[in-house]
Amino acid sequence: MMNPFRCQICGETYLGGSAPERCPFCGAHGRWMVGAAEWVRNGKVEMCEQSMKDCLAAIQLEVGNAAFYKCAQKNAQTQVTQAIFKRLQKQEMEHAELLAEMAGVPEEDLPEGDCAGNNDAENLADAHAREQRAIQFYLQVADRAPERRVQEVFRALAEVEAEHLKISNVYR
Ligand SMILES: [Fe+2]
Ligand SMILES: [Fe+2]
Known part of the structure; x- marks a missing residue:
């Protein structure tokens, strides 16, 4: 069964049986790959x-x-x-x-x-x-x-x- 995951660093999505070891797009560690429903959009950040x-x-x-x-x-x-x-x-x-x-x-x-x-x-x-x-x-x-x-x-x-x-x- 393919499940939707999303990278908390780059925002790219991934469909697979389980979260990948690394984000296939930005390479972030798998702990940043979350279920699509749990993903939090950060977008533009107000910064100094x-x-x-x-x-x-x-x-x-x-x-x-x-x-x-x-x-x-x-x-x-x-x-x-x-x-x-x-x-x-x-x-x-x-x-x-x-x-x-x-x-x-x-x-x-x-x-x-x-x-x-x-x-x-x-x-x-x-x-x-x-x-x-x-x-x-x-x-x-x-x-x-x-x-x-x-x-x-x-x-x-x-x-x-x-x-x-x-x-x-x-x-x-
Ligand atoms: Fe880089
Ligand atoms: Fe990523």
């Missing part, structure tokens, strides 16, 4: 100037990483690295979109990004550095944000980026 500044910077970071992953995917040398970069591109774009909704700003388009061409090893090393930067920044944002929802979202995203970091560790 610093949190808004942090959110806008995070959107640029996510969009930049998504563009990088798109380039890495197009140039991937194996089906395995292509699969990794393809999903990371989508997840980072999903992050940019959920942050835009939280900040109440329009969604960004995915720009053309640069990467190290068809050098998978170098792209994985770059991915590693990018994810590390994201984790550090997001934990910093979560620590200084006075808004509960901003804290919650940035901690959830830092956790997702930590999973990305593990992927780049295994395959590089």
Whole structure:
């Protein structure tokens, strides 16, 4: 029997027998996947100037990483690295979109990004550095944000980026 679930971080829906281990869209941990009836809409969050500044910077970071992953995917040398970069591109774009909704700003388009061409090893090393930067920044944002929802979202995203970091560790 398929049941409706919804991600408390990105708002995407999922139909399945049970809640997935991770949100298939933003990668949030399965504890954020709730039954559709229990899901709480957060939408735009009223936030202080610093949190808004942090959110806008995070959107640029996510969009930049998504563009990088798109380039890495197009140039991937194996089906395995292509699969990794393809999903990371989508997840980072999903992050940019959920942050835009939280900040109440329009969604960004995915720009053309640069990467190290068809050098998978170098792209994985770059991915590693990018994810590390994201984790550090997001934990910093979560620590200084006075808004509960901003804290919650940035901690959830830092956790997702930590999973990305593990992927780049295994395959590089
Ligand atoms: Fe999600
Ligand atoms: Fe991200």
